[in-house]
Amino acid sequence: MQKRPPLAGWIQVLLPVGAILLTLALSAIPILFAGGNLWLSYYSLFKGAFGTRYNLLETFTHAAPLTFTGLAVAFAFRAKFWNIGAEGQLLAGAIAAAWVGINAPGIPRPLLLLLMCLAGFLAGGAWATIPAFLKNKLKVDDVVSSLLLNYVMWHIMGFLLFGPMQMPGSSWPRSAAIAEAARFPILFSRSRFHLGIVLAALAVLVIWFINSKTVLGFQSRAVGANAQAAAFSGINVNSVIFETALISGGLAGMAGVGEVAGIHFHLLMDVSKGFGYSGIVIAMLGRLHPVGTALAAFFFSTIIVGAQSMSRITGVPTYIADVIQAMALLIMLITLLFTEYRVRVAMK
Amino acid sequence: MEQIFNWAFLAGLLGAMIRMATPILFGTLGEIIVERSGVLNLGIEGIMLMGAMTGFLTTLYTGSLWLGVLAAALGGILLSLLMAFLSVTLGLSQHVSGLGITLLATGLAMFIYRLAVGSPVSPPTVKPFVPVAIPFLSSLPVVGRAFFNQYSLVYIAFLLIPLVWIFLYKTSWGLVIRTVGENPLAADTVGINVNLVRTICLAAGGALMGIGGAFLTLAHQNMFLIDVVGGRGWVCIAMVIFGNWDPARGAAGALLFGFLDGLQLRLQSIWYNIPFHLFLLVPYLLTILVLATISRRAAAPSSLLKPYRREEKG
Numbered sequence: 063m064q065k066r067p068p069l070a071g072w073i074q075v076l077l078p079v080g081a082i083l084l085t086l087a088l089s090a091i092p093i094l095f096a097g098g099n100l101w102l103s104y105y106s107l108f109k110g111a112f113g114t115r116y117n118l119l120e121t122f123t124h125a126a127p128l129t130f131t132g133l134a135v136a137f138a139f140r141a142k143f144w145n146i147g148a149e150g151q152l153l154a155g156a157i158a159a160a161w162v163g164i165n166a167p168g169i170p171r172p173l174l175l176l177l178m179c180l181a182g183f184l185a186g187g188a189w190a191t192i193p194a195f196l197k198n199k200l201k202v203d204d205v206v207s208s209l210l211l212n213y214v215m216w217h218i219m220g221f222l223l224f225g226p227m228q229m230p231g232s233s234w235p236r237s238a239a240i241a242e243a244a245r246f247p248i249l250f251s252r253s254r255f256h257l258g259i260v261l262a263a264l265a266v267l268v269i270w271f272i273n274s275k276t277v278l279g280f281q282s283r284a285v286g287a288n289a290q291a292a293a294f295s296g297i298n299v300n301s302v303i304f305e306t307a308l309i310s311g312g313l314a315g316m317a318g319v320g321e322v323a324g325i326h327f328h329l330l331m332d333v334s335k336g337f338g339y340s341g342i343v344i345a346m347l348g349r350l351h352p353v354g355t356a357l358a359a360f361f362f363s364t365i366i367v368g369a370q371s372m373s374r375i376t377g378v379p380t381y382i383a384d385v386i387q388a389m390a391l392l393i394m395l396i397t398l399l400f401t402e403y404r405v406r407v408a409m410k
Numbered sequence: 411m412e413q414i415f416n417w418a419f420l421a422g423l424l425g426a427m428i429r430m431a432t433p434i435l436f437g438t439l440g441e442i443i444v445e446r447s448g449v450l451n452l453g454i455e456g457i458m459l460m461g462a463m464t465g466f467l468t469t470l471y472t473g474s475l476w477l478g479v480l481a482a483a484l485g486g487i488l489l490s491l492l493m494a495f496l497s498v499t500l501g502l503s504q505h506v507s508g509l510g511i512t513l514l515a516t517g518l519a520m521f522i523y524r525l526a527v528g529s530p531v532s533p534p535t536v537k538p539f540v541p542v543a544i545p546f547l548s549s550l551p552v553v554g555r556a557f558f559n560q561y562s563l564v565y566i567a568f569l570l571i572p573l574v575w576i577f578l579y580k581t582s583w584g585l586v587i588r589t590v591g592e593n594p595l596a597a598d599t600v601g602i603n604v605n606l607v608r609t610i611c612l613a614a615g616g617a618l619m620g621i622g623g624a625f626l627t628l629a630h631q632n633m634f635l636i637d638v639v640g641g642r643g644w645v646c647i648a649m650v651i652f653g654n655w656d657p658a659r660g661a662a663g664a665l666l667f668g669f670l671d672g673l674q675l676r677l678q679s680i681w682y683n684i685p686f687h688l689f690l691l692v693p694y695l696l697t698i699l700v701l702a703t704i705s706r707r708a709a710a711p712s713s714l715l716k717p718y719r720r721e722e723k724g
Contacts, residue, residue: 092518096525144505196698202705205452205505206648213641213694220687342509379524384517391510395502 069401078347078354081397082361085390092385098376110371111364117371119253125356125363126324127152127334129262130317131341132348132355133269138190138310140273140350141282142289143197143303145190147208148314149338150215154189155182155315157219159322160329161227163240171243178244179261179319186315187308189215194307198300212338223331237329246324258320262356265313269352272309282306314338335366336384343391349398362387417552423672424556428564429630430675431668433458435567436622437646438653438660439574440486440615445650446578447611448591448713452508453493454619455643456515460485461623463519466634467526469536478536479563479624486620487613489515494609501717512643520636538632539563561629563621570618574657587611591711594718604718619643641694648697651708663700670696 086104093103111121131148138145145151158181166174192211196202222228223235230238246257273279281302284292293299321333344362348354369383437454444451451457461482469478489511496507527534539561547558578584586607589597594604622642627634645667653660674689 092521096521146509196702196705200702200705201708202698202701203647203651206644206651207698207701209644210641210648210694210698213644214691214698217687217691217694220690221685224685224687339513342506343513346506379521381517381521381524385514385521386517388510388514388517391513392496392507395496395506395510396500399500399502 066401066403074349074401077397077401078349078358078394081347081394082390084397085386085393088389088393089382089386092382093376093378096376096378096382098372098378103372103376103378106372106375107365107368109368111368113371116253117367119250119255121360121363121367122259123254123256123325124367125360126256126259126262126320127317127337128340128344128359128362129356130265130313130320131337132344132359133265133341133352134186134310134313134317135341136345136348136350136352136355137269137273137282137313138306139345140286141303141306142286143194143306143310144205145193145208145307145310146205146342147190147193147211147311147338148317148341149334149336150208150212151186151189151311151314152318152321152334152338153212153215153219154311154318155186156318156322156329156333157222157227158182158185158315159319160237160240163244163323164227164238166241166244174241174243175246175257175323178323179316182315182319182322183312184315186318187310187312190307190311190314191304194304198303219329220331223329227329229328235331239327240322244323245327246320254325256320256324258316258324261316261320265316266352266356269313273352278302278305314341340387343387346391347394362390419676421552421555423669423676424553425560426672426675427665427669428557428560428568429668430671431664432561432564432567433622433625433630433642434646434649434664434667435570435661436618436625437643438649438664439567439570439657440618440622441646441650442615442653442655442657442660443574443578443587443618444490444611444615445655445714446591446711447587447608448594448711448716448718449494449497449608449612450504450508450647450715451490451493451511451612451615451619452505452647453489453511453515453616454508454646455639455641456512456519457486457489457616457619458623458626458643459519459639460489460515461620462627462638463523463623463634464620465624466536466627467523469628470527470534473537475536475539475628478628479621482620482624483617484620486616486618486623488616490612490616490619491609493616494612497717498605498608498612501719504715504717523634533633533635535632536628539629561625563625563629567622567625571657571661578657588711591713594713594716598718598720608718619646622646645694645697648701651710652700652704654704654708655711666700667693667697 090100112118134148159178162178162181193204193208196207197204227237229236249255281297285299285302289299317337340362344358345355347358365386366383369380372378373380441454464485465478465482468481469475493511496502497504541559542562544558548554586602590604590607598604626638649660649663652663670693674692678686678689
């Protein structure tokens with residue numbers, strides 16, 4: 063293998079598209095393995111995701127938490143802060159938002175919604191600064207600590223939902239409903255398309271702005287490229303990682319806010335369906351760029367929403383969506399390799 | 411209190427410690443072999459789940475527990491070979507390819523399980539391993555019941571501790587692996603095939619991880635649940651760091667985790683009015699705390715995370 067000169071911009075953009083097409087083609091293997099009819103499977107997948115007005119809006123709705131967690135991971139990975147803890151940070155945000163929403167103070171609705179977002183952002187952000195602190199001060203591997211913290215937060219939520227936050231009189235792990243005023247407004251009638259989707263789109267713009275127009279964006283990229291060189295040039299690496307973690311965790315926390323205030327209106331154990339882990343794949347597929355991340359989130363939302371109707375019609379288990387996600391990540395990784403290297407087959 | 415914390419309680423606690431440490435032991439020893447050769451295998455969580463699933467299904471269909479263990483090892487080897495292709499042959503980021511393997515293995519395990527058993531009201535079960543009492547030793551007070559009346563897989567896990575230690579430090583194979591992990595260029599210079607050694611280590615480690623997963627569905631429990639591994643793979647990664655990449659010290663970490671896990675299980679049944687989730691989070695929290703105290707001094711193999719490409723020379 064040899065290093066090759068950087069490829070033209072349009073090839074770089076087309077790569078993820080190629081990876082997605084290849085993934086969809088290779089998905090035929092598990093579908094056939096499950097005994098599904100290929101054309102019917104693909105047809106029902108896309109019909110389920112885009113076929114009706116409701117389904118299309120549902121695909122958008124589902125893309126919101128994925129966009130947030132994807133941005134969270136992408137923002138952290140850019141600084142080589144290995145935040146694998148978006149799942150736990152999402153839960154932290156969901157808990158905080160639910161708490162505010164249930165105990166909603168009698169303040170005007172816009173202020174209340176803002177307060178919920180703020181609480182969710184800060185809770186997720188604070189949770190993400192723990193691995194950053196442990197990495198900076200005690201050299202604890204961020205992958206391991208952020209992963210383990212997911213389980214800690216999961217059990218904290220379990221404790222709250224079986225304890226202090228449990229709906230009075232209920233034996234299920236589920237909180238009381240949030241106040242009517244604490245619900246995100248629905249933007250299209252007869253759908254679940256809520257304010258959170260707009261917020262996710264805004265977050266894409268904000269992160270793009272931070273990445274390309276602010277000092278923090280420049281510094282976090284420098285730290286990611288070479289932490290030692292960044293330190294030599296006078297960048298305070300520790301504080302860059304800390305701020306990156308805060309924003310990254312905050313974004314994941316916002317995913318939790320949206321699920322509570324826009325979808326469930328309660329806090330429940332399955333408030334996240336692995337969105338935090340999907341965020342890793344989405345960030346990679348989006349090449350850590352905010353717009354790419356949003357597009358990748360939309361693609362995955364298509365797969366997840368579509369897989370449900372595919373499963374109903376062809377009997378292929380919905381877990382096909384998880385398999386396709388993982389395949390997309392691995393194929394994207396391999397594709398990226400060929401942008402940096404060219405392979406020469408040695409002839410004897 | 412005295413009625414609770416008596417000899418029977420202690421014997422029960424020690425027994426639970428040994429049992430709960432067993433899957434961590436398999437995973438930690440497997441990961442140590444892999445990391446000593448210079449590869450971090452974050453696929454461990456998914457590989458353990460795959461082992462739990464293939465082991466369970468194989469036993470469910472064949473009725474043979476040992477065939478289940480074998481299938482779990484094979485599942486671990488297959489996934490590890492994919493990991494080797496990505497991270498060793500192609501030299502992709504070990505972090506991302508490992509996470510990718512975990513996601514793929516998790517998705518596949520659930521997909522295949524669902525295909526095989528459908529969605530019955532109550533999950534199918536197998537007849538699990540039964541404890542094997544070792545003559546004489548098992549009749550010792552307290553320790554007899556705790557240490558010498560266990561599942562065969564438990565004995566195997568504990569036998570593996572000295573075996574892996576001797577293998578790594580006292581055999582020429584072990585020396586080759588450690589050299590590849592510390593200085594692949596030097597290893598290459600003396601004619602060692604660096605990438606082949608790493609691939610073999612990944613496969614061997616993957617087999618152990620798979621068996622660790624199978625312990626959960628064939629001995630610890632008798633059914634497959636989606637969260638059966640529940641982060642134990644990540645705990646193994648932490649224990650490798652805790653043990654400073656040494657099998658004996660890593661095993662000590664696994665025992666510590668087993669103790670905490672066993673303790674929280676016992677306390678759950680005593681203080682049943684305290685929500686059990688508070689107990690469940692303790693082992694994870696303490697694992698993080700342990701890492702916080704030890705990580706400054708941790709010395710990873712020098713070439714960990716660095717793919718070896720001959721044409722780039724280090």
